[in-house]
Amino acid sequence: MQKFLRRTWAEINLDHLVHNISVLRERAAGKELMAIVKADAYGHGDHIIARELNRLGVTFFGVSNLEEATCLRNAGVKGEILILGITPAEYAATLAEQSITQAVFSTEYGVALSRAATAAGVRVKSHLKIDTGMGRIGFVAQPDADPFDEILAVTRLPGLEITGIFSHFSVADLIDPDADRYTDQQQQQFQQLVDRLGQAGVKLPYIHLQNSAGIIRRDIASCNLVRIGISMYGLSPADGLADALPVKPLMTLKTAVAMIKEIPAGRYISYGRTFCSDRLMRVATVPVGYADGYPRALSSKAVMLIHGKPAPVLGCVCMDQLVLDVTDIPEVTVGDEVTVFGRSGEATLSAEQLAAQCGTIGYEIVCSISRRVPRVYLRNGEAVETVDYLLSFHPE
Numbered sequence: 001m002q003k004f005l006r007r008t009w010a011e012i013n014l015d016h017l018v019h020n021i022s023v024l025r026e027r028a029a030g031k032e033l034m035a036i037v038k039a040d041a042y043g044h045g046d047h048i049i050a051r052e053l054n055r056l057g058v059t060f061f062g063v064s065n066l067e068e069a070t071c072l073r074n075a076g077v078k079g080e081i082l083i084l085g086i087t088p089a090e091y092a093a094t095l096a097e098q099s100i101t102q103a104v105f106s107t108e109y110g111v112a113l114s115r116a117a118t119a120a121g122v123r124v125k126s127h128l129k130i131d132t133g134m135g136r137i138g139f140v141a142q143p144d145a146d147p148f149d150e151i152l153a154v155t156r157l158p159g160l161e162i163t164g165i166f167s168h169f170s171v172a173d174l175i176d177p178d179a180d181r182y183t184d185q186q187q188q189q190f191q192q193l194v195d196r197l198g199q200a201g202v203k204l205p206y207i208h209l210q211n212s213a214g215i216i217r218r219d220i221a222s223c224n225l226v227r228i229g230i231s232m233y234g235l236s237p238a239d240g241l242a243d244a245l246p247v248k249p250l251m252t253l254k255t256a257v258a259m260i261k262e263i264p265a266g267r268y269i270s271y272g273r274t275f276c277s278d279r280l281m282r283v284a285t286v287p288v289g290y291a292d293g294y295p296r297a298l299s300s301k302a303v304m305l306i307h308g309k310p311a312p313v314l315g316c317v318c319m320d321q322l323v324l325d326v327t328d329i330p331e332v333t334v335g336d337e338v339t340v341f342g343r344s345g346e347a348t349l350s351a352e353q354l355a356a357q358c359g360t361i362g363y364e365i366v367c368s369i370s371r372r373v374p375r376v377y378l379r380n381g382e383a384v385e386t387v388d389y390l391l392s393f394h395p396e
Ligand SMILES: *Cc1c(COP(=O)(O)O)cnc(C)c1O
Pocket: 036, 038, 084, 168, 210, 211, 212, 213, 227, 228, 229, 230, 231, 237
């Protein structure tokens, strides 16, 4: 099971997932959790995460597309799966067969899905997607746009079974009065629409609006489901919310030292000759690079942890390798474990810290960890399962 495993790998702590779900359940105060597992569960491995969530009693999942939904069904994941983005209408029968719920976000799309479903003799479970201010997809509900009549017509289309309604916050993570007013307005637009549809006799079993930031910053009594992504993986939606929930990061990215050498002053390191030593140094080459998802924008900026101590990245991050300064960590030898981010002894380097150093967000750091990085799942500190995307791919 451990074969090929000493290059670069991601450890995923399932005990932290158990912990985070209990924290989020408590915060959700009776609302059901929809676990957002799009993008391979934010890089954590969707089928393993979803199966573990099933074991914890989570039975609602959110994904971005039909392939991700199918991957979960193929893995035997039970419960509801909502596709948050578009599925071409021609796949209406596939949606129905696999009992997958589709977001319906416009009249044009609703009519197309209804036609395809009717032609295939099926009904597709659908959640109405409302755009209250994100500006992406959805029936537009803004102070200057009322989608009520349009939506009412869509709820009467054959071939669609409307089982819910949702909208999405765009600035719920910002601690700022203007952002709060915008979020208030989004919430009001959504609430009014839900109330009016209810009065018109439209049944909406699932009503949901909150993402991670939404559940941290708002209590919304009228919703009965919350969509949890980043907090479930133990990261925070924004800098200002880092300590808002006592969640723990699931992912630690590790690599191992390939080569160590001493270099005199005047030696160049890596592409572009952007780093030149100015003294006698000890440097370690590690087999991790931007093709593993480690941002090239961290060249000469970040550190990694070895024996709990920081080792600065020297020069350019290459596709598959980079070089660290280990002058101040004399005990390092070839084969030693290196923490790219996550915990190393008493020291921690978070994905959010790396993100801040290269102008992105923690979400992008974990989502970008590529398929050539095996995922090792830990329970009680022990590896219980390994997923290697390359070794498990068998072309027909
Ligand atoms: C990705 C996504 C979420 C999850 O957001 P987090 O900030 O990760 O909690 C929720 N809802 C929708 C519509 C999304 O696309």
